[in-house]
Amino acid sequence: MSQEQQAVLQARNAFLTGRSKPLDYRIKQLQNLKRFIKEKTTDIANAMRKDLHKTANATQLFEILGLEGEINLAVSKLAEWAAPRPVNKSLLTIADDVYIQPEPLGVVLIIGAWNYPIAVTLQPLVGAIAAGNAAVVKPSEVSSHTAKVMELLPLYLDPEMYQVVTGGVPETQELLKQRFDHIFYTGSSTVGKLVMEAAARHLTPVTLELGGKSPCYVDKNCDIRIACRRITWGKYMNCGQTCIAPDYILCESSIQDKVINEIQKCIQEFYTNDPKSFADYGRIINQRHFKRIMALIEGSTVAIGGDSDESECYIAPTVLRDVTPGSKVMQEEIFGPILPIIIVNGLKEAIQFINEREKPLALYIFSSTKKVIKQMISETSSGALVANDCLVHFTISDLPFGGVGSSGTGCYHGKYSFDQLSHLRSCLIKKLNMEGVNQMRYPPHTTEKLRWARVLLLKQVNLSRWRQVAQVAMLAALAAFVVQRFLRR
Numbered sequence: 001m002s003q004e005q006q007a008v009l010q011a012r013n014a015f016l017t018g019r020s021k022p023l024d025y026r027i028k029q030l031q032n033l034k035r036f037i038k039e040k041t042t043d044i045a046n047a048m049r050k051d052l053h054k055t056a057n058a059t060q061l062f063e064i065l066g067l068e069g070e071i072n073l074a075v076s077k078l079a080e081w082a083a084p085r086p087v088n089k090s091l092l093t094i095a096d097d098v099y100i101q102p103e104p105l106g107v108v109l110i111i112g113a114w115n116y117p118i119a120v121t122l123q124p125l126v127g128a129i130a131a132g133n134a135a136v137v138k139p140s141e142v143s144s145h146t147a148k149v150m151e152l153l154p155l156y157l158d159p160e161m162y163q164v165v166t167g168g169v170p171e172t173q174e175l176l177k178q179r180f181d182h183i184f185y186t187g188s189s190t191v192g193k194l195v196m197e198a199a200a201r202h203l204t205p206v207t208l209e210l211g212g213k214s215p216c217y218v219d220k221n222c223d224i225r226i227a228c229r230r231i232t233w234g235k236y237m238n239c240g241q242t243c244i245a246p247d248y249i250l251c252e253s254s255i256q257d258k259v260i261n262e263i264q265k266c267i268q269e270f271y272t273n274d275p276k277s278f279a280d281y282g283r284i285i286n287q288r289h290f291k292r293i294m295a296l297i298e299g300s301t302v303a304i305g306g307d308s309d310e311s312e313c314y315i316a317p318t319v320l321r322d323v324t325p326g327s328k329v330m331q332e333e334i335f336g337p338i339l340p341i342i343i344v345n346g347l348k349e350a351i352q353f354i355n356e357r358e359k360p361l362a363l364y365i366f367s368s369t370k371k372v373i374k375q376m377i378s379e380t381s382s383g384a385l386v387a388n389d390c391l392v393h394f395t396i397s398d399l400p401f402g403g404v405g406s407s408g409t410g411c412y413h414g415k416y417s418f419d420q421l422s423h424l425r426s427c428l429i430k431k432l433n434m435e436g437v438n439q440m441r442y443p444p445h446t447t448e449k450l451r452w453a454r455v456l457l458l459k460q461v462n463l464s465r466w467r468q469v470a471q472v473a474m475l476a477a478l479a480a481f482v483v484q485r486f487l488r489r
Helices: 003-016 023-039 041-052 056-082 119-130 144-150 169-177 189-200 224-240 253-271 287-296 347-355 370-379 415-420 435-441 447-458 463-488
Strands: 097-104 107-111 134-138 162-164 182-186 206-209 215-218 248-251 301-304 318-321 338-343 362-366 384-387 422-429
Touching: 003 107, 003 134, 003 162, 003 169, 023 041, 023 056, 023 119, 041 056, 041 144, 056 119, 056 415, 107 119, 107 169, 119 134, 119 182, 119 415, 134 169, 169 189, 182 189, 189 206, 215 224, 215 347, 224 253, 224 338, 224 362, 248 253, 248 347, 253 301, 253 318, 253 338, 347 370, 362 370, 370 384, 415 422, 435 447
Parallel strands: 107 134, 107 182, 134 162, 182 206, 215 248, 215 362, 248 338, 318 338, 362 384
Antiparallel strands: 097 422, 301 318
């Protein structure tokens, strides 16, 4: 039996004991996960520095704070999320208990990504724990130093219920041969298809957090200076290795030079005149990705940057101008610090350009006109749409984070993580009396029974509204009683 088979078997056996179902157990595990990131802060920061050239403060800001927030939210809201959820009834079921009961799925496989190896691996784990599942965590081998830190997780969590499997492609392939109750994958669309294919063999549901080319439309009437500050931050953070980073800019030719000039100013302000020596400017994860990104620049006009150093996996913040749809840089997700600018003739053409391509994980629009923003919302489709900013929707736990079409399926964050990794079980509890009400459903099926069926089945009963009406009636009666007593005096 392989190491991967053993990990899955041990997690399933632990789940079958039922010990992950009590909420106290889940809360304890979530608190232990928080203790892990607190006590291993230095180890995590050192690993992130080696893997992605991130500073300790950047690691806290972009990896740890969001994870802590997810844990705190899950602990505080778990009782509410896990409680039975009443639903509206028909007249036929008005005397019954009808509700949705969230229940654990079983064993969840979480395959993490290398670009934010703590956040995108452990945030799904928060949802898995909160929902009462066992989990097998597979960190990305590409961010190898951070994966090594992940191996310490069983020292904090239930080591049987929550397994960590490290390794490369062979280990991942072996894991995908096993039967899981849900697979949560973050990464490229190419690997996402392989994950979905493997899951289909066992009819296992999947959450695929993928990517794609996220467009950024800059309206000529917006505040271009502020727009470019926010675009520059969103694009070059983590050296462009962010799944929701703006992939390319769409704008009219009349503002292209101004956009380039403003981005140039922002690059100098954020990363100085020498980004290579600046502590807060990252590096490409490895030389394979470095070569891939540098090849994308070929055939395009460099307006800003373009410098590189393969020995350090360094690529300067770069802007390409007058890029055509057929350029190499427009044929795949860039996932690096290269920002192409494509000229369009206004909003209508920008919308057409976006709709002719795969649905993106995020869509950004910068405009001071509400009508323009509303038109972009109504006439396009994407995992998320953000107006006049970049990336910040990821920080809001009440917004579902996920893609659509080739950019992903399923979503997470906050309660959405809990629901995604739960089975929402429909429950109806009926008493063995009032049999007369059921006569209309038994043969023979007469016209009179059909008439009653229409009344009993099609008439929805909103019990909460009736409770409100009853409360108002009671308060009115009480008020009338008090007034009468007062008048008698």
